[in-house]
Amino acid sequence: MPKKKSDSSVKTAPPPSGARLTEDTPAPSRKDMLREMLLIRRFEERCAEAYALGKIGGFCHLYIGQEAVGVGAISALRDDDYVIASYRDHGQALARGVPPRAIMAELFGRADGCSKGKGGSMHLFDRNVNFLGGHGIVGGHIPLATGVAFAIKYRGGDQVCLCFFGEAAVNGGAFHEALNMAALWKLPVVYLIENNRYGMGTALERASAINDIAERACSYDMPNEVVDGQDVFAVRDAVRRAAHRARAEHTPTLVEVRTYRFMGHSMSDAVSGTYRTKEELEEHMKRDPITVLRSDMEQHGEWSDQDMAALDDEIKGIVEDAWNFADASPEPALESLTEDVYANGEF
């Protein structure tokens, strides 16, 4: 079968990575952005499959529908900037350049995972690309981002910390405490709300006293912006502005990116039902970020069905390689159970 053939050829090649777009990428092409988003989409689809097969356990929160947010935002950063995310972190990790193999191995709970099989879906970490983790307590990592930005300023650096969290996190104390200090101390941080409309099954309107949540920034006299999260270039541009403000003026920004979650909150939750209708979901799926970009490219005569098929084959090969790598990776050695509880091998 042709599929088999492409598998083995992928295996002999160096491990494929998701492309890595940065601030320094001279005006990333539409194709670059499409490729990044498609990688996340196909990766997440295989995650759903792996979850159903029991290869991935625990909680698994997929990024499908929100790809333009992670790709657009992270493409606006430099290599030496920092990224920190919530538990819905596969997409940001891929966009930041954490190798797909290492992510899939982590999800499979294997020794070659980016967190050695200790973290799982919600706790992807990769020091090589300054990916400071997925974090599992809603809003709990927002103060960490403020702290990273504090350290940048303390050292006199000009990096930026980009912090992703969902709109439900803005109702918690950690968000307000973190933003207040960042504004008070003028720290180089970009807080990015991925407003996917639902905190698990509770709609924004049922959880927040104001619906334009970017306005929360006004309490801290902080610049803020609302962006269409299904338009990858719009997200990139907004985060570029915010990152520049952080670097040049040490001013934090709150960016509200309006997007939509096409899947359930996690793999164990219903896609629709009591909290949102199938009709609503279908309406939002018409603005699939990948379709939005692809249509635009087609209208400009830059893209054809053949191009899409070729790109899709390439991406599927990368994801297949990641799956095979994860499947072949050993379970963590039992001795590792007590490793890394304390630094320097103390236990």
Added chain:
Amino acid sequence: MPVITYRDALNQALREEMQRDDRVFIMGEEVGVYQGAYKVSKGLLQEFGEMRVVDTPITELGFAGVGVGAAMVGLRPIIEFMTWNFALLALDQVVNSAAKMLYMSGGQYNIPIVFRGPNGAALQLSAQHSQAWESWLAHIPGLKVVAPGTPYDAKGLLKSAVRDENPVIVLEGEMLYNTKGEVPTEEYLIPLGKAALKHEGDHCSIITHGKMILVALQAAEQLAKDGIRVDVLDLLSIRPMDVEAIATTVRKTNRAVVLEEGWEVAGIGAQVVDYIQRECFDDLDAPVIRVHQMDVPMPYAKNLERAAKPDLPKTIAAVKKVMYLEQ
């Protein structure tokens, strides 16, 4: 040897470590301009400036998290909680962020941070300001917990805590800050995880930590007048705990009283007793007795507060009971 207060010993430790390593900074409520709620950070703002002596809003959850984030990328924060009672608001950062980061990142991000401040009861501060949190904190793998009761131990342990690559909890005592003791002028460190035998005797062991060491030593003196000779073991570190030192003293005396400031249920004493029964079952001549706070929130009224707290008479009575000298 100079005699200085517990407060000044801590202050010396902070100053020396900040002079030694410019990645070390202190952050918390009133640490700078006000010179410290209990004056532990006195003079540091003037010496090190406001980037390294950082006054925060009253936002324990927030600034504890700021510390952890800064530690992730190479700084070595000392986070001061005005008291550990307020740190309850920050437990998510202490437990879910600081303690677990190294493990859940597969060894990539250690968190070299110190969380410190006064723990336990002072005088008539009532229920919300008079709590000993060590059993909560010591419960968590990934944290180290120390509780110095003397100026000498406070300085040596705090300096070790700052140099450790892991999150370290330093439990001080509001009633200890004015106490005095000998502290050498030359530099020294006290290793984390080692207990110290502070009084020697062969009839009974009193095992304790934190400010209760002062009560235990008073008890030792009084009991000596009745011809009762006690070992007093100061745990110093609650996690990791020096099990060998516990076993050594109990094997010597065959009797033990475990004294702590906190509540009984799931307290530190319960853990000590577990180690004793595991290591010294055949050495015991009597059941181990625990002395602790009464199982009530701390009351305000003087007489009730006195009745609730572990103290000298209760400790002496416990020793006599474990020696079958009193009912």
